[in-house]
Every structure is written in structure tokens, then in C-alpha cells.
Amino acid sequence: MSAVPEQPHVKARRRLDPTVGKARAAVGELLGLKTTGKNLVVENPPLILVGCSGGPDSLALAAVCAFFAKRGEVRVGAVVVDHQMQEGSAQVAQTTAGQLRALGLDPVVVRTVDLNHDGVGPEAAARAARFEALEATAQELGAQNVLLGHTLDDQAESVLLGLARGSGTRSLAGMRERRGRYLRPFLGLRRDEILAICDALELTPWHDPANHDPAYLRVRVRRNVIPYLSAELGPGIAESLARSASILGHDADFLDDLAAAEYNKLVLRRAANTAPNGGESSPAAEIELAEDALRGLAPALRMRVLALAVVELGGVQPSLERLGAAEYLLARKGSAGPVQLAGKVSAWRISRNQSVPHDGPGYGKLVLRRST
Incomplete structure (x- = not known):
């Protein structure tokens, strides 16, 4: 009786984490890229950049974008901005850059900025310096888009902060999913989903201690106000705030267009x-x-x-x-x-x-x- 030939060992294909799949779909939809099918090798693919602090949101975004870079439809690089606001920030920036290169992102640029407060608070000064660095890098490298890792939770916090300041429609509209070259594909994802992506992809994010400092108003909104509203009004408060921002965003865009036309006349x-x-x-x-x-x-x-x-x-x-x-x-x-x-x-x-x-x-x- 002849022996049965030994079957070759086939390595089981790792099941795609559903949250990672959701994130890929969000990025692919905003960039107009496919998430399934054969890899596509495109001649002279466009460059997109990820603004990455090394935190969970932006690192998860970078890892998801690396998937599309491997498919060949786009080139993916990153910009790491060192705001010099904390001791050891330069080392954090370099460690983050190393993780991004290990993910396959190229080029990875570290930009060190000086904050110009000019009558505004440290958060506003850091945001202005960050966007200046992102814009300068995008222009220098000829990037088609810059992707940012803001989440639905960030959007909800922005709406509440706008309400607290008594701001107008534009502020209550929160952050746009698309504004010029800047894209925010994760505005439909919750913060716990981002952490799940980091776990699934075995990422090691940096956790900014400022995100736990109650001296910052946004931290107090995150840790105290939203949990209180969720307890009193229901667990869907963050989604409701983000939905309101989306509705108001359309109104604000329309008014902004009308105002720009009048401004150019006057x-x-x-x-x-x-x-x-x-x-x-x-x-x-x-x-x-x-x-x-x-x-x-x-x-x-x-x-x-x-x-x-x-x-x-x-x-x-x-x-x-x-x-x-x-x-x-x-x-x-x-x-x-x-x-x-x-x-x-x-x-x-x-x-x-x-x-x-x-x-x-x-x-x-x-x-x-x-x-x-």
C-alpha cells in the first residue's frame, strides 16, 4: 500500500480586524482608492503626507495609509512636528519618525517649530505653527494631500468648546472632513476604535501627558463634560454633536462662499x-x-x-x-x-x-x- 503524500503546509491567512477594515474604507473613500482586489502599480503615483505626532490617532492613520502605499496606488510620507512644548519632545519626534519609516512611509520629515503666541494661547499657537510646518512641507515635496487623524470624539469636543465660547456657525461646525489639501478620514471613528486599531496592528503609540492635564479646557471637556452629558442625556451624545457639526458645516460653507464673493467686491x-x-x-x-x-x-x-x-x-x-x-x-x-x-x-x-x-x-x- 503506497504512502499518502504529505500535504504542503499552507499558512493560514490572518483575518482582517473589522475596525482596521473600517479605517481602510474611510481612507480609501476619501482618497478615491480601492481597498480590495489586486495591487495596482501606478506610474508616478501621487504623494500623500500624514501629519503624525506619534499619538494613537495619527499613528493608526499612518499605519492604515501604509496599506495603500504597499498596493502601489499612492506614495505615503509623513511630517512629524516637534513643538518643543515639553521636555524630551525632540526624542519623541525621532522615535515617531523611526516607527513611521518601519511602517514603510517615505519620506518622513521632522520639523521643529518655534511658537509665536502673538496674543493667543499655547494651544492656538501650536496649531498655527503645526499647520505652517505641514503646509511648507507639502509644498516642498509636492504632496497632493495631507491627512490628519482627528476623530469623532475630537469633533464632539470642538463643538462643545465652540458653544462654551459663544462662537458662530463656523466654529460649531467643527472640523471639515475635506478642506483644501487637508483630509480627515477618521472623523467617523471613535477614540476606542483607534486604540483597537493600534492593538490589532501592534503599534506602540506615544501618549501625550498634556492630554491628561486638567489645566487645558479641552481635557476637562473630554474627561468631565462629555461623560456627564452621556450619563444624563444618553450614550450617543458624541455622535449627536458630530452630526450637528456636519449639518452646520454645510450651512457655514454656503455662507462663507457668499461672504467671500462680497469681500472680493468690497x-x-x-x-x-x-x-x-x-x-x-x-x-x-x-x-x-x-x-x-x-x-x-x-x-x-x-x-x-x-x-x-x-x-x-x-x-x-x-x-x-x-x-x-x-x-x-x-x-x-x-x-x-x-x-x-x-x-x-x-x-x-x-x-x-x-x-x-x-x-x-x-x-x-x-x-x-x-x-x-
């Missing part, structure tokens, strides 16, 4: 050395907006037009209170200004009792300038 940019009121010139640029046209706008558009001028001059998004002070100037009651808006940007109007021609270039306009 804006008059003046060189710094031509002060319209005869005063001393300033090295800062100026923007003039026709008062009558501003008054004729709906309040929702007028506020946005004023904010666009502030941001163009290099300031930060002004608060509702500061924008209200600029609106008060338009009513031509009391002082002609200046009033401080945000980021060293001030606004004033040419008062009627000043000796300037009524048809002169500065009369009947609201003037905004950023000081150096």
Missing part, C-alpha cells in the same frame, strides 16, 4: 506707506471696506467679511465681541476708533469732522491695519 488693499488720513505711515498693509456696502449686507455676511479682512492681514479669527466692536464703528456712534480686533489688527473709520474731502479715498470706508 476690498481695497492699500500699500503701507500711503496712510489715507494723513497720519504717520506704518509698515503694515491696510485694507479698506466701503461702509455703506458693509451696512447693506446681512449680519451673517457682514461679520464674515470683517473676519476675512482680519485674517488676510495676518490676524487670527476675531471673536464675536471684537467683530461687534467693529460693527459699532459702522453705526457712526461715539468714537471713530481704533478698536482692536485680533492678532494686532485694529479698525477705525474716518470721522466726519476730520479735514478730508468727502469723496477722498479714505472717507466712507472702514480701515483695517495690522501693526508690527
